[in-house]
Each structure stands twice: as structure tokens, then as C-alpha cells.
Amino acid sequence: MELPNNEQFRDSIATVNKEGKRSWVFPKKPSGRFYKYRSYVSYFLLAFLFSAPFIKINGNQFLLFNVLERKFNIFGFPFWPQDFYLFVISMITGVVFVILFTVVFGRIFCGWICPQTIFLEMVFRKIEYWIDGDRNKQMRLDRQPWNAEKIRKRLLKWFIFFVISFLIANIFLAYLIGGDTLINYITGSPLENIRTLISLLIFTGVFYFIFAWFREQVCIIACPYGRLQGVLLDNKTINVAYDYKRGEGENGRSTFRKGEDRKAAGKGDCIDCNQCVVVCPTGIDIRNGTQLECVNCTACIDECDHIMESINLPKGLIRYASEDNIAKKEPFKFTPRMKGYSAVLFILVGVLIGLLFLRNDVEATILRLPGQLYQHKENNIISNVYTYKIINKTTKKIEDISFKILSHKGEIKLVSNRKFIVPEQGLAEGTLFIELNNAALEKDNIDLKIGVYSGNELIETTKTNFLGPRSYR
Secondary structure (H helix, E strand, O other): OOOOOHHHOOOOOOOEOOOOOEOOOOOOOOOOHHHHHHHHHHHHHHHHHHHHHHOEEOOEEOEEEEOOOOEEEEOOEEEOHHHHHHHHHHHHHHHHHHHHHHHHHOOHHHHHOOHHHHHHHHHHHHHHHHHHOOHHHHHHHHHOOOOHHHHHHHHHHHHHHHHHHHHHHHHHHHHHHOHHHHHHHHHOOHHHHHHHHHHHHHHHHHHHHHHHHHOOHHHHHHOHHHHOHHHHOOOOOOEEEEOHHHHHEOOOOOOOOOOOOOOOOOEOOOOOOOHHHHOOOOOOOHHHOOOOOOOOOOHHHHHHHHHHHHOOOOOOOEEEEOHHHHHHOOOOOOOHHHHHHHHHHHHHHHHHHHHHHHOOOEEEEEEEOOOOOOEEEHHHEEEEEEEEEEEEOOOOOEEEEEEEEOOOOEEEEEOOOOOEEEOOOOEEEEEEEEEEEHHHOOOOEEEEEEEEEEOOEEEEEEEEEEEOOOOOO
16 A cells, blocks of 8 residues: 555554654543543453452462472462473463464454553553643653742652552562562561561562563563564454445545535545544554554554544444455455464363363372392392372372382382371372382382371372392292
């Protein structure tokens, strides 16, 4: 498509001016049906984000990403280091889902679900509109000298931004160390948890910097997901798009004149009001086509629909559509590429569900003590020494633990010589001896199947090897 004004095309991002300096974006306050729907989605996700660290399922935090202690909970399912393969598969499944969603709907995740967009547009910018006013008032305030009004508004806004950033930092920390741990720290003396306080202040500073100054630059410069658009999007992808066929007409855009027959004059429906540009939170002109900065926030759709409605022209000049839908009027089709991603996602989800059902709540490992040979004892008994480790992934302690050999006749003796308890979401480890009669050894190294019991209930089985002299029977 050839637009009448070649200056509309650019080779730099919208938030950088010709001198290479930051060009601050003052977006107009959006309104409309899509903005209303986005608000509902955002409020729900904000409520979920702030409550998830304090929701428990079977005693497990709903979402936990404790990297330091290598404990992860996803939707109430605890993942230990021994379950790392499950964590990896779940992460790969999430990535494939986002890729499929991007191939079909473009960067809709950024505009509707991304925490960066939700906090910036639905929290911080709303506070800014409340304190500084809409676009024109913000620009005027930015230009005016530091008088009493500007100082008052800036200090109030910066203080509220800091408080919200501190709150976000606390929630972020709750995902890392656990909601209960965070509450204990908050209710205790700050001097007793000085490292946690320092971490909170660092996170607060990061979030304050992002939402008070860096803002849309996160989506444009820092976020790698935006760069994936060039690889994942194609002519079939549904994006926020400008219908240039309808908007440009035969003679291009022109301003609106009351009572004019635009079709007879060969003019397009775009009246060049520039409202789709001033409302954009990343400062782009959607009429130039799909661009790196576009986060599919739909603000331009709402604004354009409002203008079209006010001049009695059909809405949808800017809408969700694919390039083929605009250029060739082709309806949406589920392409082979989309089917391929869907098949991969279906397989990964099936594998993940299957592994989750096969996953045990208790995991036991019994390993021969390195560097130790077998021992001869009375009555032709061969003894090996082992270390054991039992991990309890549940929220209930497991009592009365004992071991039995299931594959051979023999005896297991604990060094402590008594049964023990495995604490909830904890582990128990120690040393034991396995004794077999030399006559039971078919070769010098055999595999044993060991049963782990809680009272009389078999809760886990594991295997280990037993070393001894070759038996000549």
C-alpha cells in the first residue's frame, strides 16, 4: 500500500525523537467498549495476582517460585528438585501456548494479560489522570515552571507511585518466599529481618523506576516477547489493524466536511483526525500497519469507533483483522501452521497431565555408601551400608516409617534402630544396612526392590544395587 505522505514511515521507534532523546508519551485517556472489557479483565487479574500467594490448596500455596530453596508450587501442585522435569514441561507448555496465541491473535497477550500493561494502564496511568488530568493538562503541566501547583501534584503522584510500588514488591516477594513467611516478616520487627527489608526496598526501586519513568520502553526495548512478532506473525494473524482499503479510498485521507459525499469525491473514511495516535500508549500511528511498538491494547479501536459514530460512518475502520482479511476480504482460517502448534500443545498437555497423575507424593532414594565394600558376617551373611533420603511432598507428616526388601529374602537394619517420622513438605535422611545370605546372590552385583512403609501401608518403592561375592552353588 502506498500512503500519500512518505514521512509517515520511519526507521526509529516512536518514543525516540530525531536527536535520539526520549520522547515522552502523553496518551489521551481511553474510553469505549474494549477499554471497558480490558478493565474487567485487568481487575480480575489484579485480584488474582494479589491473592494467589495467600490461597492454599491442600495446604500448598497456589503459586510459589522459591528459587533459593528450590520449591515451586503451580496451581497448588508442589514441585521439588526431583520434579524438575515436570516444571520444565509445564514451562514449555506455557511457552507453546503463548506462541500459538501469538500466531493466531498477535500481541493480544501484551494488551490484555501482561502485568506490565495492566499495572501501567489500569493503575499508574489512572492515578496520573486523576492527579495531573488528561493529555492536554499533562502536557501543559510538564511545560510549566516548578510552581506550587506542579510541586504539589508531582510530590503527591510520586508518593502514591512509591506506595503502590512497595505494595507490588511485597506481593512479588510473597511469590518467592511464601505468603505465610512474608506475613511473619511484616508482623515482626524490621530489624530482625533487615535483609528482607533491603530486598523489598530494592524491588520497590525497580518497580518505581519501571512504572514512573521507563514505562512503555519496557514493551518496546526490554521485553523479548515483542521481538517474536517478526517471527510468529503472518498475513493470517489477527491483529489490531487499520483498514486502509476503506480508509484511504481513491484519493487518500482528508479532513471531514459536514454534508460532503466522501464516496463521490473518492475520499476514504479516515478523516485524518489523529485521535488514534494521541490515544496510543506507545505513541505510534496504527495507520502505518503492524509495528513493533503495538501491544494490541485496542485504545485506537475505541477512539476510531467513537469518531466514526459521531460523523455517521460505519465503525470498524480500525479493528481486529488479519492482513489478508483487509486486503483480500478473506475470512479467518486455521492454517497448517496453527494446526501444528496446536498438535504440539495438545501432546505436551497430555504428557504433563499423565506425569502429574503418575507422580508420587513420597519419593525415596537408597544409595550404597560410596567407597564402602561389602562385609562378611556370621552365618554366611553379606552386609552393605546405604544412605537413604525420603521426601514428603504432602502437607501432612508421615509417621512410623520402615523398610522391607520386596525382591529377595533379607533384612534391613536402621542405624538408629527405630522407626521415624518424615515432616510435612520435608525430608528425612539417614543410614541403614541391608543384609542378605550369600546363597541368595546369583552374581556379585544384584538389584534390590525396596518397599517404604508407613505402618503397614506401602507408600513408595525404590531400587538399589547390592554388592557381594559371587556365589558358587
